[in-house]
Amino acid sequence: GNSVTQMEGPVTLSEEAFLTINCTYTATGYPSLFWYVQYPGEGLQLLLKATKADDKGSNKGFEATYRKETTSFHLEKGSVQVSDSAVYFCALSGRNYGQNFVFGPGTRLSVLP
Amino acid sequence: ETGVTQTPRHLVMGMTNKKSLKCEQHLGHNAMYWYKQSAKKPLELMFVYNFKEQTENNSVPSRFSPECPNSSHLFLHLHTLQPEDSALYLCASSQVGTSGGSSYNEQFFGPGTRLTVL
Numbered sequence: 001g002n003s004v005t006q007m008e009g010p011v012t013l014s015e016e017a018f019l020t021i022n023c024t025y026t027a028t029g030y031p032s033l034f035w036y037v038q039y040p041g042e043g044l045q046l047l048l049k050a051t052k053a054d055d056k057g058s059n060k061g062f063e064a065t066y067r068k069e070t071t072s073f074h075l076e077k078g079s080v081q082v083s084d085s086a087v088y089f090c091a092l093s094g095r096n097y098g099q100n101f102v103f104g105p106g107t108r109l110s111v112l113p
Numbered sequence: 114e115t116g117v118t119q120t121p122r123h124l125v126m127g128m129t130n131k132k133s134l135k136c137e138q139h140l141g142h143n144a145m146y147w148y149k150q151s152a153k154k155p156l157e158l159m160f161v162y163n164f165k166e167q168t169e170n171n172s173v174p175s176r177f178s179p180e181c182p183n184s185s186h187l188f189l190h191l192h193t194l195q196p197e198d199s200a201l202y203l204c205a206s207s208q209v210g211t212s213g214g215s216s217y218n219e220q221f222f223g224p225g226t227r228l229t230v231l
Contacts (some may be wrong), residue, residue, distance in 0.1 A: 043203055043222035105155045
């Protein structure tokens with residue numbers, strides 16, 4: 001079945017540091033890939049997505065590129081801020097009807113001033 | 114984000130109580146989901162409704178009973194819960210299609226209901 005693996009953290013960085021959160025997946029066919037973010041006390045929000053190989057999703061300074069050859073979708077940001085402190089979830093969705101989302105375990109990021 | 118709303122936001126109940134969680138989506142989607150998020154555990158999919166029909170029940174105990182009266186509303190009825198059922202319960206919705214597309218199954222989440230079972 002489909003699955004997602006991501007570094008579980010926690011990850012602690014200083015403000016303006018470079019961020020990478022690794023995500024790899026196993027799936028049949030060509031899934032869509034997503035990063036969600038969950039701020040304290042809130043539900044999950046879609047951060048970015050990519051629907052085919054070599055697509056780059058980007059939002060709020062975050063980027064991730066769909067790498068079919070390495071089955072990866074690593075999240076990056078060049079300069080993190082304290083407000084980026086949250087839990088980040090990598091997820092995939094199969095393209096066939098009835099295939100549901102599969103989420104990674106989440107990575108907690110803390111950014112210190 | 115007001116596309117998916119959940120009430121109540123917080124709920125404390127005893128093990129003998131009966132309560133219900135409510136979810137409403139204003140996005141015109143045709144699928145809705147219940148997830149359970151416990152501390153230090155991955156997100157767990159509990160129930161899926163596509164076109165108001167339940168299509169998945171991931172071995173959830175019968176003390177959790179879902180209801181989907183229409184494509185915009187989803188309930189989770191709770192009775193005789195256990196302390197280990199304490200968690201954040203998240204509702205989500207999506208538009209599910211029958212062929213490949215760029216945005217199929219992108220899920221939109223509500224803020225969650227924080228449930229504490231005493």
